[in-house]
Amino acid sequence: MKIGELANKTGLTTKTIRYYEDIGVLPEPGRQANGYRSYSPSVIDRVGFIKDARASGLSLIEIQIILELRDEGESTCGHTVRLLESHLEDVETQIIDLHRTKTQLEKMINNAKALDPADCLNPNRCQTISVTHLQMEGTGTE
């Protein structure tokens, strides 16, 4: 299978496939006599794995770690599970952060809508987003 065919079957571009090879998440394939890359069908599954893992929010680096361990024939379940669990924690943190952001945004919007329109004409005091009246129990940054 040439790179174009693999691209077609997986929905990646040839560019992306070569990029994945560069960074090591796809192994260097064999070559035909003319230098073209020659893929075995099994690489389709590997790409599928990568796509699933990406869709779950794993970075290519994390995917590479899993795949490298797997390629070494290691029993990777332990490593993989730990990596997934740590990633799950990240995701949960992100969800919490986003909920806080959401609350903040809703407050801002309600605030703005409750305003006397006349206040909007005072350029020095846009009340919509103000430093002073939206202090919450911690903004999360710094």
Place this chain on the structure above:
Amino acid sequence: MKIGELANKTGLTTKTIRYYEDIGVLPEPGRQANGYRSYSPSVIDRVGFIKDARASGLSLIEIQIILELRDEGESTCGHTVRLLESHLEDVETQIIDLHRTKTQLEKMINNAKALDPADCLNPNRCQTISVTHLQMEGTGTE
């Protein structure tokens, strides 16, 4: 106030302050006779606004739009609220996506834990994350 003092008071670095000036979210300040930047105290509030808005997930571009309108003395409430509402939608979408990711990760982890450890030794069939048995109602990508 010189840039270092502003940096101290706001928790930004001097680098970041100059960067904000470059991209236009902070106005060019006056200069002392020696060429040093000279800030009025009001810029502290403006930086505070920027930090709050960043913490709410607004990009510097979005912040710039709000501030530009405000600087022009426009009645910006309408614009600002629309921007905030559109951003709120983004945040809600992100939360939904992350919940789907979370579910997927939990499935993977449970799957892995339920496995016969012997399977882990077969390097061609790491079951932990597999393309085949985790298909959900749409991966979201592409």
Place this chain on the structure above:
DNA sequence: AAATACCTTCCAGTTGGCTAGAAGGTTTAC
């Protein structure tokens, strides 16, 4: 007068995940 701690500008690099394009070789179809 020298050390240090500031300040100035400008240019380049970082991270992550690609994407674009140049400049060439190969294969297939008409």
Place this chain on the structure above:
DNA sequence: GTAAACCTTCTAGCCAACTGGAAGGTATTT
């Protein structure tokens, strides 16, 4: 035989939000 559609490598650019460093000027302290 030539055009197109593929393939190769390499370099460079994109996004955001900075950060680092060079090369110099200034201010303060000893």
